[in-house]
Amino acid sequence: MPRYAIVSLLTLLLAMASCSKRQSATERAAQEGVLLLGNGEEPSSLDPHIATSVAEAHILYSLFEGLVSPDPDNPNDIAPGVASSWIYSPEEKSYRFTLRPDARWSDGSPVTADDFKRSVQRALDPKFATAYPEMFFDIRNAKDYYLGKIDSFESVGLKALSDHQLEIALGNLAPNFLNKLKHFAWLPAPIRTLESLGDWKSRSTRWTTPQTMVSNGPFILETWSPSSVIEVKRNASYWDDQNVLLNKIRFFPYENAQLESRAFRSKQLHATDKIPVEELGDPLDEEAGQRFDPFLATSYLIFNTSSPQLANLEFRKALALAIDKESLVANINRSGRAASSFTPAGLASYTPPVSSQYEPNEARRVFEKTFPDGSAAPKLTFTVSNIPASRAIAEAIQSMWSETLGLEIELLNMEAKSLFSSLTAGDFEVSYLLWSGDYEDPVSFLGLWSSRNSANRARWENASFDNLLENAAAENDPSARLDLLSRAESILLEQTPIVPLIWRTKNFYLDSSVTNWPPALLDMRSYKRVGLLTQ
Amino acid sequence: MLRFIFNRLLQAIPTIWVIITLTFFLIMNAPGNPFSQEREMREETRQQLMEHYGLDKPLLVQYWTYLKRLASFDLGPSFKQEGRSINEIIAQGFPVSLELGLLALGVALLVGVPAGVIAAARQNTILDYLPMSGAMIGICMPTFVIGPILGLVFGVWLGWFNVAGWFSWEDRVLPAFTLGLAYAAYIARLTRAGMLETLGLDYIRTARAKGLREKTVVLKHALRGGIIPVISYLGPAMAGLISGSFVVETVFQVPGLGRYFIDGALNRDYFMILGTTIFYATLIVGANLLVDIAHTLLDPKLRKA
Numbered sequence: 153m154p155r156y157a158i159v160s161l162l163t164l165l166l167a168m169a170s171c172s173k174r175q176s177a178t179e180r181a182a183q184e185g186v187l188l189l190g191n192g193e194e195p196s197s198l199d200p201h202i203a204t205s206v207a208e209a210h211i212l213y214s215l216f217e218g219l220v221s222p223d224p225d226n227p228n229d230i231a232p233g234v235a236s237s238w239i240y241s242p243e244e245k246s247y248r249f250t251l252r253p254d255a256r257w258s259d260g261s262p263v264t265a266d267d268f269k270r271s272v273q274r275a276l277d278p279k280f281a282t283a284y285p286e287m288f289f290d291i292r293n294a295k296d297y298y299l300g301k302i303d304s305f306e307s308v309g310l311k312a313l314s315d316h317q318l319e320i321a322l323g324n325l326a327p328n329f330l331n332k333l334k335h336f337a338w339l340p341a342p343i344r345t346l347e348s349l350g351d352w353k354s355r356s357t358r359w360t361t362p363q364t365m366v367s368n369g370p371f372i373l374e375t376w377s378p379s380s381v382i383e384v385k386r387n388a389s390y391w392d393d394q395n396v397l398l399n400k401i402r403f404f405p406y407e408n409a410q411l412e413s414r415a416f417r418s419k420q421l422h423a424t425d426k427i428p429v430e431e432l433g434d435p436l437d438e439e440a441g442q443r444f445d446p447f448l449a450t451s452y453l454i455f456n457t458s459s460p461q462l463a464n465l466e467f468r469k470a471l472a473l474a475i476d477k478e479s480l481v482a483n484i485n486r487s488g489r490a491a492s493s494f495t496p497a498g499l500a501s502y503t504p505p506v507s508s509q510y511e512p513n514e515a516r517r518v519f520e521k522t523f524p525d526g527s528a529a530p531k532l533t534f535t536v537s538n539i540p541a542s543r544a545i546a547e548a549i550q551s552m553w554s555e556t557l558g559l560e561i562e563l564l565n566m567e568a569k570s571l572f573s574s575l576t577a578g579d580f581e582v583s584y585l586l587w588s589g590d591y592e593d594p595v596s597f598l599g600l601w602s603s604r605n606s607a608n609r610a611r612w613e614n615a616s617f618d619n620l621l622e623n624a625a626a627e628n629d630p631s632a633r634l635d636l637l638s639r640a641e642s643i644l645l646e647q648t649p650i651v652p653l654i655w656r657t658k659n660f661y662l663d664s665s666v667t668n669w670p671p672a673l674l675d676m677r678s679y680k681r682v683g684l685l686t687q
Numbered sequence: 688m689l690r691f692i693f694n695r696l697l698q699a700i701p702t703i704w705v706i707i708t709l710t711f712f713l714i715m716n717a718p719g720n721p722f723s724q725e726r727e728m729r730e731e732t733r734q735q736l737m738e739h740y741g742l743d744k745p746l747l748v749q750y751w752t753y754l755k756r757l758a759s760f761d762l763g764p765s766f767k768q769e770g771r772s773i774n775e776i777i778a779q780g781f782p783v784s785l786e787l788g789l790l791a792l793g794v795a796l797l798v799g800v801p802a803g804v805i806a807a808a809r810q811n812t813i814l815d816y817l818p819m820s821g822a823m824i825g826i827c828m829p830t831f832v833i834g835p836i837l838g839l840v841f842g843v844w845l846g847w848f849n850v851a852g853w854f855s856w857e858d859r860v861l862p863a864f865t866l867g868l869a870y871a872a873y874i875a876r877l878t879r880a881g882m883l884e885t886l887g888l889d890y891i892r893t894a895r896a897k898g899l900r901e902k903t904v905v906l907k908h909a910l911r912g913g914i915i916p917v918i919s920y921l922g923p924a925m926a927g928l929i930s931g932s933f934v935v936e937t938v939f940q941v942p943g944l945g946r947y948f949i950d951g952a953l954n955r956d957y958f959m960i961l962g963t964t965i966f967y968a969t970l971i972v973g974a975n976l977l978v979d980i981a982h983t984l985l986d987p988k989l990r991k992a
Binding site: 202585 | 717718719720721723724725726727728729730731732735736738739767768769770771776779780835838839842843846849850851852853854937938939940942946953954955
């Protein structure tokens with residue numbers, strides 16, 4: 153090689169080496185009061201009545217404030233939001249909320265009771281197709297309005313008594329109503345802005361661009377560059393702005409967990425949304441700042457109880473008893489806890505019943521009793537999503553069933569959309585799914601298995617279970633109510649339309665410079681008190 | 688000539704129509720729908736959404752509505768990116784993919800051609816074996832392996848570049864190299880082969896016999912002939928680079944069009960799949976047309992055909 157080539161190569165290498173470590177992005181951002189967050193995926197919408205995903209919810213809680221909000225110090229609790237106080241009248245089954253007179257939209261106009269009323273009206277409009285209508289169904293007549301059975305919204309139990317007084321009349325007792333009120337479906341939309349842009353009740357009216365968006369939370373939308381970054385900056389019109397610590401938050405839609413982890417290690421992010429499974433339990437990675445927070449989500453096995461083979465309760469029980477959940481947690485999921493109920497532990501004052509655990513001998517006994525002639529044992533198809541984590545669980549269960557029961561299991565990998573539509577159509581035998589709660593109450597889990605719920609993909613019907621849920625909904629005394637729910641859950645576990653497998657944890661990396669990032673059971677928080685330490 | 692172009696344009700229309708029609712009926716009949724998800728949607732909500740997007744109508748009516756829309760260059764809305772139109776998404780994503788593709792092509796040429804020339808000029812020496820083994824590895828290693836490795840080494844360990852994002856010029860380096868290296872490897876092999884062939888020709892012997900310096904012989908006389916296979920490869924390479932950058936866009940979080948193309952299919956985002964397919968198809972049909980026109984201009988024999 154000619155000499156000059158070698159010389160120029162060396163120069164290039166030297167030049168590259170000289171631009172060695174720069175000040176990291178996280179350090180620079182911390183000095184400017186900017187929080188850099190990995191946020192899972194690109195949001196579909198920043199309209200609180202259209203949004204469905206947790207990634208969207210993260211951003212929405214920075215932009216909007218509901219009547220109540222997640223407590224900044226403990227997001228599982230309820231803190232006053234736009235409503236500074238409220239009174240509940242048990243006789244009338246109604247709440248009266250007093251709104252802060254100093255609550256403002258980012259355009260300076262006051263946040264009024266009418267804004268909340270019309271936000272609900274917008275979401276429940278039968279043409280709007282909101283994602284979480286059931287968050288409003290406790291309101292008197294709300295469900296009928298949503299189903300188009302009544303035309304006038306005036307008969308729905310929602311009244312703006314004055315600019316700052318909102319009355320919500322409930323159709324039933326709804327002891328978990330305030331928890332639902334914390335859900336992002338209840339965040340208000342800027343109705344006057346919507347009216348100026350078009351039809352305020354249409355989901356096509358475009359108001360969530362940085363140019364048009366008006367919000368009432370601690371932050372306002374500054375930039376939205378799709379697949380790249382969403383930036384929110386502090387909202388000077390926010391009533392509690394003097395207590396907000398951050399100047400900006402940047403949400404990065406990193407779907408790929410490995411990419412996100414690299415970004416965290418190269419100090420491009422203060423916190424990630426997840427941890428790649430191969431980095432779980434590695435001591436070196438743990439030192440980098442891994443957190444495993446309690447989380448209201450359960451992975452479970454679902455049986456199609458309307459399929460001829462799985463209609464047999466004893467067979468389902470044998471299958472459940474043959475699953476070593478501890479091994480699934482330790483070897484495959486590498487985080488979380490073996491689930492002993494569908495509702496995860498961790499909810500205040502609710503103690504879920506305990507399901508039977510791994511008992512291979514008992515499993516064999518039940519199985520042989522059901523199929524005394526071993527050759528008659530059916531062949532099952534296990535339909536599972538083609539994402540590696542789900543496939544690994546399914547393969548492990550396949551081998552447990554084949555070792556313990558000698559069952560032949562066919563694994564059918566499906567791409568997500570095909571899988572979910574097969575499940576909806578009832579075209580499956582066994583599958584593996586995840587359920588995460590919408591609010592901190594067992595009903596957010598148990599309600600899924602009511603025979604009247606169209607989302608009950610197990611097609612399981614049990615009259616006593618349904619009755620207990622209904623009785624619980626009508627029960628005044630909180631502890632008696634939880635007792636009824638616990639009895640309902642016992643039936644669910646005993647009848648085994650599903651097998652709860654793993655109580656998930658929220659796994660993420662968090663930089664040590666981030667302050668006040670408390671665990672949140674629903675992974676939704678207020679960013680008001682989140683701060684950053686600078687060196 | 689004008690008539691030739693006009694004829695070719697007329698031929699392009701049915702081609703694109705066939706693509707539209709096939710794509711439309713294939714995706715509409717694919718299992719799953721845009722609204723099937725892990726958390727089952729209420730039946731009423733699903734109905735409302737179908738109505739909102741006009742998916743409740745008979746398939747032929749939807750097809751006709753879509754064609755009418757296309758006639759006014761409207762590619763429809765996205766279901767997944769609620770509120771954004773496909774036109775907008777292409778307008779934002781394509782320039783990014785194009786820039787990434789061009790930069791990668793630059794890397795491919797700057798690395799590939801010199802490596803090929805050196806290998807040919809020093810055939811069967813270490814300077815031949817080294818770049819050619821490197822090229823073999825480059826061809827074999829997929830971008831989803833090279834990308835994370837480059838990110839780990841230059842982003843996490845050395846801290847020279849960001850591992851994700853598309854904000855400053857530095858953010859272009861790793862994605863462009865990742866995407867460019869595989870093509871560089873192929874170009875190096877093409878250059879080497881072309882050069883070896885040319886170097887054996889009579890006029891090179893003449894040049895050497897005239898006493899020209901080896902450098903002049905290789906770079907001035909041989910390279911001109913040796914590079915021809917590379918030039919004819921540039922067309923397909925460019926098409927691959929701008930449409931096939933999906934993996935690199937995911938590995939480095941580049942907001943290009945490639946991701947929308949793939950995600951559209953996974954999400955059953957019907958208009959997204961249709962829009963991006965039609966866009967790429969038109970692009971390729973257009974590029975072929977340009978190539979044909981160029982050939983016609985260069986070769987008078989073709990003009991009469």
